Amino acid sequence: MSKRILVIEDQEDNRRIVRDLLASAGYEMIEAATGEEGVAQAEATTPDLILMDIDLPGMNGYEATRRVKSNPALRRIPIIAVTSYALSGDDAKAYEAGCDAYVTKPFSPRALLAKIREYLKD
């Protein structure tokens, strides 16, 4: 059974790139365009990994991460944050919110896939 990855991302192009990338690697992908929708999808589908954009309209990625991690049933799901490029601080905030790893935007699909594989090894 293929692993399911929830991608929470408001940009259609970014979703499409990740979708094409994950499809080629044989992963199943669930999509959400807002933080609220993402949290609902996580609760409904219990994915194996969450790719969380931080810069989201409405509820941002930090808050969505906190919601997911505060749910005992979902706490074990690894969350990879996709942070905007910044000098510093975003990574620390991502870890603080409960993210397991982060990649900075614009990300290389190749590097992203490597990061995902690292967390879905078993």
Place this chain on the structure above:
Amino acid sequence: MREWLPRLVARVPAPVHAKLLVAFLAIVLLLVAVGAAGLQVLSGVNRRAEELGQLQRKIAAYRQLQHDTTAQLYSVASALLVPDERTLEGTLRQLNQFGYDLDRLQFVAKDEVELLVRVRKDYERFIRVVGQVVELIRGGRGAEGRELQLRETGPLADRLERLTNQLVNKAEADMVASIEAGHQAYVTSRWVVIGFAVGSIALALALGYAISWSLVGPVQQMEARLQQITAGDFSQRVDVPNRDELGTLAVNLNHMSEELGRLYRQLEAASKHKSQFLANMSHELRTPLNAILGYTELILDGIYGEPPEKIREVLKRLEMSGRHLLSLINAVLDLSKIEAGQLTLSLTAYSMKDVVQTVLAGVESLAAEKQLALKTSLPPDLPPGKGDERQITQVLLNLVGNAIKFTETGEVRVDVASGDGAFTVSVADTGPGIAPADQERIFQEFQQADGPGARKKGGTGLGLAIAKRIIEMHGGRIWLESKPGEGSTFRFTLPVRVERQVEAT
């Protein structure tokens, strides 16, 4: 006195020169007053001396009168005893002298006039009687003359003596009173002169003090205020009580300060807006760029089927250009974040040795590609540092990356030393070197050294500007030592333990 008098003078709504003029005039008037008081005293003393002289002459005249009366009596008595013509002549001569003495008493005071009138009356009678006595003696009627002498002349002489005694006593009493009054007047005028002199000195000092401090005080206040303005503090106001030119100056100074403060705030806001705009814009630019780079990589990785070699080549160039554009946008974002004060250093413990090794590992392949030797010397006893490890790594990476980029043959050396609580890190290359004119400029935004090959190397021209800001935020300093043709050495110092971020200016 210290406070209110200068304030009082300051509040007088008159120009400074008018105040000074009034003060000088006041002092001059006081001097004139002191002089006038002195003259007054002198003339009083003189008047009293004259009065005393007059009294003395008067007393002398009265005494002379008494003496004359007595002499007259003796003279008549002698004539009665020795009735020869010579004696009689002497007696008549003395009578004339007597009249002369009386005429000298012209200066008598008003209250003495009555006495003197009586003296004159008695005197005239005395002269007449003496004249009759002399006539009787001449006529050989000595017995009748003696009888008249005894009956009339004697009592008249007694009365005259009494009257003149009264005059003398009165004059003497006047003299004593005059001396006493003179002494009193001296005491009074002494105090008046001393009072005027002390008052003048006190007033001159007070006026000098008040006027000079009403001028110096506000000048000092404004001087201090100007220093605050120079230091960039526009919030204070200078408050002087003056209603003269200095008051106007203070009002203008406050106005200028407010205006400067307003402009400064506007400028600051404009600069913040600019930085914010750049930050927003670069963020917006990266979203489509993300898609371009992402799709390009997916195509190159064969996700959509293996692309033909020709397309792959073009895609690689597309990807390179995209990454360059990305680095430009990132650098603009970095700088605008620093300028907007949005960059906060995260100060943690780090190892300078690890930083250098991370950087060297990152550029190893680049140096190897150009066959450049990458050398380093790390003292074994480097102290543990505190600072923003990521930023310090970025700075060093930028310096070493530049050194490799601009050096064609030879080596790139990274040396670290520590001492006096600071690390000194130097990155030396054997590249073309940088002309002195460019050495300051390359730390400014969008500046690269001119000269052959410089533009070809690409890069944003922001790396060194960012590095400089980051080093300065750590409280360090970065500079360059270079001669054209002899390579360049970039050096920066960094406090070993940075406890607080230095605000970017």
